[in-house]
Amino acid sequence: MNNRRCSLLLFTAAVFSLTVLPTAAAAMPDEVSEYVARYAACKLYVPYYEIEDSHPPESAQPQPEESSLPAEDRPLPSVPDPAPSAPEPQDVIAVSALNLCRYEEGEEAKLLLANETGYKAYPLAAANSALSVGEGAVLILHTHGSEAYLPDGAAGYSEDEDFRSDDPKETVVAVGDAFAAVLEDAGIEVFHDRTMHDRASFENAYASSRAAASAYLAKHPQIRYILDIHRDAVTDKDGRVAKTLCRIEGEECAQVMLVVGTNEAGASHAGWRNNFCAAAKYQRLLNDFPTFARPIYLRKASYNQQLSVGGMLLEIGSAGNTLSEAKAAARRAAECFLKLYAELA
Secondary structure, three states: OOOOOOOHHHHHHHHHHHOOOOOOOOOOHHHHHHHHHHHHOOOOOOOOEEEOOOOOOOOOOOOOOOOOOOOOOOOOOOOOOOOOOOOOOOOOOOEEEOOOOOOOOOOOOOOOOEOOOOOOHHHHHOOOOOOOOOOEEEEEEEOOOEOOOOOOOOEEEEEEOOOEOHHHHHHHHHHHHHHHHHHHHHOOEEEEEEOOOOOOOOOOOHHHHHHHHHHHHHHHEEEEEEEEEEOOOOOOOOOEEEEEOOEOEEEEEEEEEEEEEOOOOOOOOOOHHHHHHHHHHHHHOOOOOOOOOOOOEEOOOOOHHHHHEEEEEEEEEEOOEEEEHHHHHHHHHHHHHHHHHHHHO
């Protein structure tokens, strides 16, 4: 991997990757300490999960309510150990595999929500709601385009690995190529912005990708969906970099996670529930592959999703995944997206 930095950058990138608002300035300073503490405790992406298996009462109105963490964190389910590999050199830190879907392999897939906002949100009701996005083109971009994966065959990483690369063949850009190829083979028009918007300034990456998306929309008004594809960063209980993993028809795949933004942090995004509805429908389709999708993550920032009803942020794998595992996940996620595209046409 190119331009390796000290491992401290992994910590910094993980903390900011989902907390930087899509504005020119890095926002939420009052919450930074919370995220630092949660990252140090390996709980950055283990907030309060809810299983929504029924519609809200007809009389219920969406009202902000104070969120709270559970008294105890549920233990993470596990996946079968990967096939044995050749011993790694002593200076390589082994990567463990985690199942973060919040249910065990063999159990019925569930529509789960990780809600960090004060809004009420009902995934099943949203998935069953009427919504039309229309036929059109798909824009794929990468706000954090330098996010990289482990090379194929690697089972560990060195202490100085920063999981970043200037080579798009090693990053989420290549994963976006795999996603786009499935859509294009099905006859859908795809625009793939392969710009690494985080290279010049990580803090201003969302402002950069927002400008790029707006330019694409102005030039190609037929765009209906904007997919911002990222790579997550998770750790195991010992603080080591881990991978998310599942098996689909015998193929090892990274797990995926949909991140849905809102207007709670101040963005002009009054229609975020429409985006949430599209994401819930997509999540249900992803659940056709059991243990493939982690719970939907509802956040305070908008992540530029106000630009289109079909705007979504898709986390494909984590830093510990290999590029092949991430590409396999992208292809499966794209297969599910084809069904969503047809449903919302």
